[in-house]
Amino acid sequence: MKKAILSGNEAIARGFWEGGGHFANAYPGTPSTEIVENIMKYPEIRAEWAVNEKTSLEIALGASFAGARSLVAMKHVGLNVAADPFFSASYIGATGGLVIVTADDPGMHSSQNEQDNRWYALHAKMPMFEPTDSHEAKELTKQALTLSEQFDTPWLIRSTTRISHSLTIVELGDREEVEIKGYEPDFQKRNLLPMNARKRHQAVEERTIKLREFAETFWGNRIEEGDPSIGIVATGISYQYGREVFPEATFLKLLMTWPLPEKLIREFAGKVKKIYIIEEGDPYLELHLKAMNLGVEIVGKEKIPMTGELNPTIVKEALLGEKPSYFEIPKIPHRPPALCPGCPHTGVFYTLNRLKANVTGDIGCYTLGALPPLSAMDTCVEMGGSIGNAFGIEIAEAMRGIDPRKKKLVAVIGDSTFYHSGVTPLMDLFHNNGITTVIILDNSITAMTGHQENPGTDIGITGIPKRRVDLEKLVRGVGIEYVYTIDSFDLKGLKELINREIHRQEPSVIIAKRPCVLLPPMKKRKYTYAIANPEKCTSCTLCWKLGCPAISVTKDKKTWINPDLCVGCGLCIDVCPVDAIQLKDPNADNARKAGEEVLGWVKKQDQ
Amino acid sequence: MGKETRSVIIAGVGGQGILLASNLLSEAAMEAGYDVKKSEIHGMSQRGGDVISTVRFGDKVYSPIVGLAGADVILAFEKLEALRNLPYLKKEGTIIVNDYRIDPLPVASGYMEYPENTIEYLKERVKTIVLDAKELALKAGNIRTMNVVLLGVLSKSLDIPEDIWLKVIERRVPPKAIEANKIAFRLGREVAENAEL
Numbered sequence: 001m002k003k004a005i006l007s008g009n010e011a012i013a014r015g016f017w018e019g020g021g022h023f024a025n026a027y028p029g030t031p032s033t034e035i036v037e038n039i040m041k042y043p044e045i046r047a048e049w050a051v052n053e054k055t056s057l058e059i060a061l062g063a064s065f066a067g068a069r070s071l072v073a074m075k076h077v078g079l080n081v082a083a084d085p086f087f088s089a090s091y092i093g094a095t096g097g098l099v100i101v102t103a104d105d106p107g108m109h110s111s112q113n114e115q116d117n118r119w120y121a122l123h124a125k126m127p128m129f130e131p132t133d134s135h136e137a138k139e140l141t142k143q144a145l146t147l148s149e150q151f152d153t154p155w156l157i158r159s160t161t162r163i164s165h166s167l168t169i170v171e172l173g174d175r176e177e178v179e180i181k182g183y184e185p186d187f188q189k190r191n192l193l194p195m196n197a198r199k200r201h202q203a204v205e206e207r208t209i210k211l212r213e214f215a216e217t218f219w220g221n222r223i224e225e226g227d228p229s230i231g232i233v234a235t236g237i238s239y240q241y242g243r244e245v246f247p248e249a250t251f252l253k254l255l256m257t258w259p260l261p262e263k264l265i266r267e268f269a270g271k272v273k274k275i276y277i278i279e280e281g282d283p284y285l286e287l288h289l290k291a292m293n294l295g296v297e298i299v300g301k302e303k304i305p306m307t308g309e310l311n312p313t314i315v316k317e318a319l320l321g322e323k324p325s326y327f328e329i330p331k332i333p334h335r336p337p338a339l340c341p342g343c344p345h346t347g348v349f350y351t352l353n354r355l356k357a358n359v360t361g362d363i364g365c366y367t368l369g370a371l372p373p374l375s376a377m378d379t380c381v382e383m384g385g386s387i388g389n390a391f392g393i394e395i396a397e398a399m400r401g402i403d404p405r406k407k408k409l410v411a412v413i414g415d416s417t418f419y420h421s422g423v424t425p426l427m428d429l430f431h432n433n434g435i436t437t438v439i440i441l442d443n444s445i446t447a448m449t450g451h452q453e454n455p456g457t458d459i460g461i462t463g464i465p466k467r468r469v470d471l472e473k474l475v476r477g478v479g480i481e482y483v484y485t486i487d488s489f490d491l492k493g494l495k496e497l498i499n500r501e502i503h504r505q506e507p508s509v510i511i512a513k514r515p516c517v518l519l520p521p522m523k524k525r526k527y528t529y530a531i532a533n534p535e536k537c538t539s540c541t542l543c544w545k546l547g548c549p550a551i552s553v554t555k556d557k558k559t560w561i562n563p564d565l566c567v568g569c570g571l572c573i574d575v576c577p578v579d580a581i582q583l584k585d586p587n588a589d590n591a592r593k594a595g596e597e598v599l600g601w602v603k604k605q606d607q
Numbered sequence: 608m609g610k611e612t613r614s615v616i617i618a619g620v621g622g623q624g625i626l627l628a629s630n631l632l633s634e635a636a637m638e639a640g641y642d643v644k645k646s647e648i649h650g651m652s653q654r655g656g657d658v659i660s661t662v663r664f665g666d667k668v669y670s671p672i673v674g675l676a677g678a679d680v681i682l683a684f685e686k687l688e689a690l691r692n693l694p695y696l697k698k699e700g701t702i703i704v705n706d707y708r709i710d711p712l713p714v715a716s717g718y719m720e721y722p723e724n725t726i727e728y729l730k731e732r733v734k735t736i737v738l739d740a741k742e743l744a745l746k747a748g749n750i751r752t753m754n755v756v757l758l759g760v761l762s763k764s765l766d767i768p769e770d771i772w773l774k775v776i777e778r779r780v781p782p783k784a785i786e787a788n789k790i791a792f793r794l795g796r797e798v799a800e801n802a803e804l
Contacts, residue, residue, distance in 0.1 A: 005637050005645070109648050133644075166671035167633055167645040243669040313674020326676035326694045327732060332687060333719040335620065335711035337656030365654060373716045544716045549655045552715040562709075 002172045008163040011134035011170050012073070012101060013038035015141030017045060020178035022068040022096070025050045025059055027420060028449035029075030030110040031164040032103035036073050037452070044175065049452045052383070052420040053078035057085045057100065064098040064154075065190060067181025069145050073101040076117045077382065081421070083120075086154075090124040091200040092190050093152035093207075095181065097145035100126075103159045106280045107309035110448075112363070112382060114307070116281035121156050121258035125204050127211050128156040128258040129220070132239040134168040136255060140220065142173075151207055151214070158257075160280065162237040162309065212259045220255025223268050231272025231296075233265075233285055237310075238278040244312040245319070246276075260288055269294035276300075276319055280310050339368050341550040342527075342567035342591035344488035344514030345441050348412070350546055350575070351494045352376040357408040357502060360393070362386040362422070364414035365448045365516075366441050374547045377412065384421025386411040390436040391429045404435060408502045411438045415471065416446040416454040423474065429507055430479045437501045438509045441488070442471060443516040444599070451519060458515075458599065475509045482508035489514060489592055491574050514595045517567060521598045528588035529566035530573060532559040536580035543572040543581065567591035610641065612665030613765060614673045618692045619684025620709045621658050624754035627779075628682070629660035631758055635775045636664035639767045644671035655712075657688055682761045684740075684754070685709050686725045693729065701734040703760050703799075705753070707741055736760060736802045743794045749784060752791035759795020769796070 006014065012035050016024060024047040026036040039047040050056030053074045060070040074082060079102045086100065102120065105111040121128035129144060131137035137159065144155035188196050215221055230249040234242040235257050242251065252268040254260070269275065277286045277300040286300035303318045304310070316322050339346050349369035352359050353376040361367055361377035362385060370377035379389055390411035394404040413422045418440050429436060446452040455469040475483050482504065486493055494512065501508040515522060529550075532543075539557045550565035551572060559580070561572070568590030573581045583590060615632065619625045626647055633645040641664035648658065661672045675694050681702045683689030689704040696702055704726060713719040722728075729735045738760060744753040755776065762772050773789060780788045 003637075005633055005643060161648070162646060162671060165647050167630075167643075167647075168668075168671065169637060169643060237671075240669040240671070311672050311674040311677075312670045313677055316674075324674065324676040325698060327696065327698070329690055329693050330722070332690055332722055333711050333713045335655075335657040335687070335691075336713075337621065337654035338712050340654060368654060371712070372718070373712075541717065547712060547716060549712065549715065552710040553717045557717070565709075 004170055004172055005167045006134045006138070006170045007034060007165055007167045008131065008134050008137045008159055009034035009165070010038045011138040012141045012157065012159070013042070014170070014172065015138035016071050016099065016145070017042045018138070018173045018175050019097070019142035019145040020069055020176045021045050021071055021145065022180055023047070023060065023063040024071040024073070025056045026073040027051065027053045027056055027078060028446055028452045029078050030449055031105055031161040032073045032075045032078070032101060032159070033449045033452070034164070035101055035103075039071070049454065051455055053082040054085060057082040057089065060098060061085060061089050061092070064094050064096040066183035067096040069097040069178060071099045071101065073103065075111065076102055076104040076115050077111060077113065078102075079117055079120055081383065086120070087124045088192055089154045090126045091192060091197060091204055094148045094154050097148035098154040099141060099144045099148065099157060100154055101157045101159060103161070103164045104281070105161050107161065109161055112380065114281065116284060117158055118257060118284045119282070121158070125208055126154055126156050126258070127151065127256065128158055129255055130158050130236040130257050131163055131255065132236055132253070133163070134166070135170045136220070137163060138170055140255060151211060153207055158236070160237055208259060212262070215256045215259055215261040216263050218256050218261070221261045221264055222253055223264070223271070224251040224253055226250040228271055229273050231268060231275045232278060233268070233275060233289065234278045235285065236280070238280055241310055241312045241315045242278040245316045254285070257285065262292065265289060265292065266294065269296050272296065274299065278304060278310070278315055282306070336371055337368060338371070338547060338549050339365065339374075340517055341548050341565050342517035342569040344443050344512070344516070344595070345369055346374070346546055346548060347489050347491050347494060347571055348439060348441060348512050349374040349376040350571070351491060351498060352410060352412070353545065354495065355408065355499055357410045357498070358393070360386040360389040360409075360411045362413040362417045364417055366412065366414055369412070371547070373545045383417055384413070384425060386413045387422055387425035387429055387436070387438055391425065391432070391434045394434055394436050405503050405505070409436045410498065410502060411436055413438065413440055415440055415442040415444065415456050419455045419469065423478070426475070426480070426509070427478050435505055435507050437498065437504075438507070439498070440471065440509060440511045442511050442513040445516050445519060447516045447518065451516070471511055475511070480507055480509050482506055483511070484508070485511040485513055487514060488512040489569065489571060489595070491571070513599070515598050517569070517591055517595070519598065522591065522594055525589050525594050527567040527590050527594070528583050528585045529563040529568050530561050530570065530581050531584055532561050532581045534558040536578055538578055538580070540577060542575045542577065546571055546575065548572065610665050610766065612663050612668050614661065614663045614678045615680045615682060615761065615765070616659055616661050616673070616678040616692055616695055617682045617684070618657070618659045618688040620688065621655050623684045624751070625658050625660050625684060628754040628758055629662050631755075631775050631779055632662045632761070633664070634779065635767050635772050636662065638771045638775060641665060642668045644668045646671040657691060659692065680761060680764050682757055684757060687711065687721065689729060690722065690725050693733070696733060698733070701736065701764055702729055703736045703738075703757065704729060705740040705757060706737055707739070736799060738795070738798045740795070743798070744791055747787050747791035747794055749787040749791070752784070752788050755788045755791040756795040759792040760799045762792070763796055763799030
């Protein structure tokens with residue numbers, strides 16, 4: 001048997017390939033991104049990036065209508081975006097096997113909340129698998145494709161950061177080729193007019209009874225015999241933590257967690273003296289088990305933390321009261337993530353900070369503009385939230401008689417986020433007579449998740465021959481009259497433009513454009529760096545306020561620029577009032593020049 | 608083999624090549640016949656933030672991560688990150704620290720001080736191996752081999768044969784960088800051989 005060490009995400013991709021998958025798509029989101037990224041490597045499968053999760057699921061559902069085995073992957077909050085088709089898909093069922101992967105982020109490594117998406121399975125009555133390692137992730141994905149067709153239902157696979165981003169050993173299998181059945185209309189099944197939907201709901205309830213039976217004998221749900229004094233119920237990564245801490249206990253390992261195998265649970269409860277339920281996040285299993293009146297003591301969230309990630313040490317302390325003996329350390333500086341040296345967003349946030357604007361923000365690398373010293377973003381709610389939030393503030397201020405222009409309101413949103421869900425609120429703002437200024441940070445790529453193309457990505461950047469949405473035309477198409485495209489590094493121009501537009505009694509959109517400095521064509525070049533002259537530096541702190549990771553302060557409070565990190569973008573040169581900073585070699589390649597070349601142009605358009 | 612699970616934390620700053628290092632380690636451990644699990648974090652934490660990757664190997668590994676006082680060895684690519692992760696080291700564990708400083712933003716922008724005497728602080732408490740990996744990487748002929756220098760040091764604390772390490776390096780690094788990486792690995796290994804613990 002061929003073995004490989006794969007991440008959970010790579011394993012899901014492999015399972016989809018082995019299971020005869022035909023079509024996959026996703027909107028990138030940590031920790032789910034690498035699923036479709038890896039599926040793209042298999043030539044038998046068509047895989048692509050979708051504009052958002054709702055669209056992604058709608059397309060995959062359509063592919064399933066036509067009998068293609070399909071997969072969509074998203075982060076936990078992505079399923080909120082896709083929730084509407086998700087619930088309908090449960091009623092409609094699956095012609096071609098349809099797997100929906102939700103990758104949750106307990107501990108919020110890269111998310112705005114730590115919602116537990118297992119409730120979605122219960123809520124939409126959609127069967128769910130939860131793997132405990134990469135091998136199971138692969139096997140369950142593969143099997144879910146067939147089961148989806150057999151039970152006529154989309155199948156939810158719930159992963160978490162530690163499953164998706166942990167590498168464990170996987171036994172590889174071959175691909176099973178399956179034909180795409182082809183589209184046949186089925187009005188009663190797929191057109192959810194109330195008259196049809198009522199029947200479909202009935203079908204869902206009947207399906208649930210069959211799924212419950214299946215869960216009882218499914219190989220992934222099983223009792224692992226051991227010491228009967230403690231019985232552990234666990235799924236997902238928590239199973240591994242439980243095994244680590246209680247190697248001798250009796251386990252009920254559950255890989256299918258909706259619907260639950262109630263007979264098996266009762267059998268297990270009859271074997272043990274006390275049940276510990278180890279689960280990250282919400283008391284999902286616990287509520288089910290406690291409602292079953294099992295006649296045995298159940299310990300769960302009264303001991304296991306409700307927030308954050310678990311690990312073996314936390315489980316041990318929670319359930320056994322054993323505190324680890326560890327080295328305590330003094331308080332040391334945090335190392336928050338930061339915008340990269342040469343990041344095009346830096347200049348925009350620096351300017352917003354200087355202008356003391358009230359900024360509603362959005363999701364992406366640029367959310368880091370909220371952190372000191374840039375400190376130029378007040379809010380970050382969800383994908384596409386910035387424009388609506390700013391408009392709401394404008395409305396409330398106007399209603400209490402304040403000229404909203406005095407509030408210096410700016411909504412900041414990235415290009416990918418704007419395509420994802422920023423166009424609709426912009427239409428709302430325009431139609432309902434809003435005047436808020438919107439800045440679209442256009443770095444021509446979805447950067448935070450590792451450079452996935454989006455509808456506006458220049459073909460020159462990715463080499464992928466696809467049609468490109470013209471951002472400026474799109475914004476003008478909404479009806480916005482004041483639209484400007486400006487170089488993100490033009491600090492003087494940005495300051496004048498933003499200051500003028502926030503005082504305009506009309507809505508305006510500023511597209512601040514420059515390619516991400518980490519894009520392959522940018523990254524592979526060798527750049528010169530900037531040097532600060534300590535003789536000239538007056539410690540005025542202006543360049544420190546750029547928040548550039550390459551800029552530090554020496555012991556005698558002078559600017560020092562780390563040549564290993566600096567890419568010579570020159571923003572610090574622009575802000576220095578005493579000309580204390582210079583490029584080491586002004587004629588050598590630098591990130592500013594490179595950005596202009598990679599993009600082909602950076603124009604400033606004024607009206 | 609009858610080997611207990613060994614837990615290694617590789618810690619540093621986003622962009623230092625930590626994920627490549629932990630990939631090489633997990634492949635070497637798998638090649639040596641162990642069960643292996645590795646955990647890493649992608650996303651926001653990679654934009655110059657602190658990054659850790661955990662690798663565990665042995666006869667049978669359950670959890671891919673460890674909690675407080677859970678690691679046998681910490682391999683720190685930067686000294687402040689060595690200190691930050693010290694609570695995750697077993698009291699009898701070993702810390703390998705690169706004498707290299709990258710100022711985090713609160714230090715760079717003048718809000719906080721970078722702690723002095725980090726290495727002395729570690730030495731007073733725990734088995735510590737200190738090296739200047741940048742210098743050794745330059746000696747190996749390529750500054751980007753810093754992570755492999757550090758793996759070389761680590762390799763001496765783990766029960767994985769040297770030839771397996773070299774095989775994995777050959778397989779995983781770009782062809783033109785193989786020689787430099789092999790030299791880097793040996794230079795690191797020598798540091799560990801000469802270290803007085």
